[in-house]
Amino acid sequence: MDEITLHQPPTRPWGSPNLSPFCAKLECYLRMAEIPYTLSRFGRGESPKGKMPYIKIGGAVLGDSQLIIEDLERRLAAEGKHPLDEGLSARDAAIGRIVRRTLEEATYFVGMYARWKTNDGYAIQRAEFKKWIPGIIIPLIRRDITKKLHHQGTGRHSFEEASAMGADDYAAIAEILGDKPFLLGDKPRTVDAALFAFVDGTLGYPLDSPLKQGVARHANLVAYRKRIRDRWWTDLPALP
Secondary structure, X not given: OOOEEEEOOOOOHHHOOOOOHXXXXXXXXXXXXXXXXXXXXXXXHHOOOOOOOEEEXXXXXXXXXXXXXXXXXXXXXXXXXXXXXXXXXXXXXXXXXXXXXXXXXXXXXHHHHHHHHOHHHHHHHHHHHOOOOOHHHHHHHHHHHHHHHHHHOHHHOOHHHHHHHHHHHHHHHHHHHOOOOEOOEOOOOHHHHHHHHHHHHHHOOOOOOHHHHHHHOOHHHHHHHHHHHHHHOOOOOOOO
């Protein structure tokens, strides 16, 4: 496979892979699939989707974490290697898709509410973002995200209501995970990169919120996070 450069925010805040669950998801996939890569800073102007992360590979620039993963899965198959989702049944593929879409299109906005709309969360975000972007921009980001949360719908709820919705999402996923090492069985699949990113991002965020408490109540999600960090993220601080 051609050399991959992964562009994303440069920090690993709070002992987690990334500020963004989508960046953490893509980098976790690369590690799970044993695809070599190098890291570089994020530049909005060259991102094909105007978002992070994006990659450069073989002269091409690809955006959107899921589209990138699907492209890399095809490349692995074309090279006679083993994509993470190789041999996945149609039913398990459907379960994985529903879980991933729940996290990325619903639960994600609850996390953004906690991080940007609440004053305690915003204080944490502001301190971290100031490490790599001008501080004057951060209030503008907050205003933009708050507007988007309102238009999307999650921001119209109280924080308690939104957090309860997110906690119920994680409860449903914990039920699907059960006592399996990975969401769909004994081996990691692409959905595990997404699930890990969201569980780790919630449990690792230094804000004690109803959402974080909801995830922490599920011993299997806590153990899942540790299991993946211990195997693929040994460069991060070890969890107890």
